[in-house]
Amino acid sequence: MTAAIELLDLVVTRGNKTVLAGVTAEITAGSITGLLGPSGSGKTTLMRAVIGVQKIRSGRILVLGQSAGSPPLRHRVGYVSQAPSVYGDLSIRSNVEFFAAIYGCGKSAVDDVLNTVGLQDYAARRTSLLSEGQRSRVSLACALVAQPEVLILDEPTVGLDPLLRLELWNEFERLAADGMALLVSSHVMDEAKRCQSLLLLRDGALLANLSPEELADRTGTVDMDEAFLRLVSGSGRSDQREAR
Numbered sequence: 001m002t003a004a005i006e007l008l009d010l011v012v013t014r015g016n017k018t019v020l021a022g023v024t025a026e027i028t029a030g031s032i033t034g035l036l037g038p039s040g041s042g043k044t045t046l047m048r049a050v051i052g053v054q055k056i057r058s059g060r061i062l063v064l065g066q067s068a069g070s071p072p073l074r075h076r077v078g079y080v081s082q083a084p085s086v087y088g089d090l091s092i093r094s095n096v097e098f099f100a101a102i103y104g105c106g107k108s109a110v111d112d113v114l115n116t117v118g119l120q121d122y123a124a125r126r127t128s129l130l131s132e133g134q135r136s137r138v139s140l141a142c143a144l145v146a147q148p149e150v151l152i153l154d155e156p157t158v159g160l161d162p163l164l165r166l167e168l169w170n171e172f173e174r175l176a177a178d179g180m181a182l183l184v185s186s187h188v189m190d191e192a193k194r195c196q197s198l199l200l201l202r203d204g205a206l207l208a209n210l211s212p213e214e215l216a217d218r219t220g221t222v223d224m225d226e227a228f229l230r231l232v233s234g235s236g237r238s239d240q241r242e243a244r
């Protein structure tokens, strides 16, 4: 499988704190990688480093074979931050058209992406009048309109109801099946089951890099919250691969 993102001994400091302490991992194209860990473990920092907006102290990040943040990657990497970054005074369609214009995409790309995120019926609605879940979908549509090969999603399902959460994960699976590499951070351990690979962070260190099945096997439980706790406390079995 092709590595879409390669992290090599990545070290990031913020203030005087080491926020990422030598993370090495590969994120594969055509799959969903879950980035999981407690609040403050470094998930957002890692994502910011991958899109090239976070200064790194040492190490290397390659995205689609090029240095993270390099200009040719701008169209090829999509990012949706935790707070939906959309213009409240514009309609849904105008928000997506704005990003389409930046990326040089046509009208059909706008229609396609509105369909993809299920907002085509509300496209004329002013964004400030939307629910939180709808606003996150507008943000997702803005990131998807350039048809990126890599999509970075920072806690995309926070505050969403279970149905919307399910729909979004179904959409992520479709995008991965079309060849996209998705890196998705989450607090919700249950969402780990929808990923092909998991990166488990704790205090800036990569605790494990494994599949959900391997996590269940290593910790002896299919309950992802419990599995994480067992991993953290070291009470899981030690016969699986360690964090790479």
Ligand SMILES: Nc1ncnc2c1ncn2[C@@H]1O[C@H](COP(=O)(O)OP(=O)(O)OP(=O)(O)O)[C@@H](O)[C@H]1O
Binding pocket: 014, 015, 017, 019, 037, 038, 039, 040, 041, 042, 043, 044, 045, 046
């Ligand atoms: N601008 C900043 N200056 C200094 N330290 C920061 C800054 N932003 C974040 N940090 C610190 O970096 C560490 C990692 O933060 P980060 O936001 O990457 O964690 P996270 O895992 O994404 O957390 P959450 O799940 O709560 O979003 C935390 O200890 C945080 O306090």
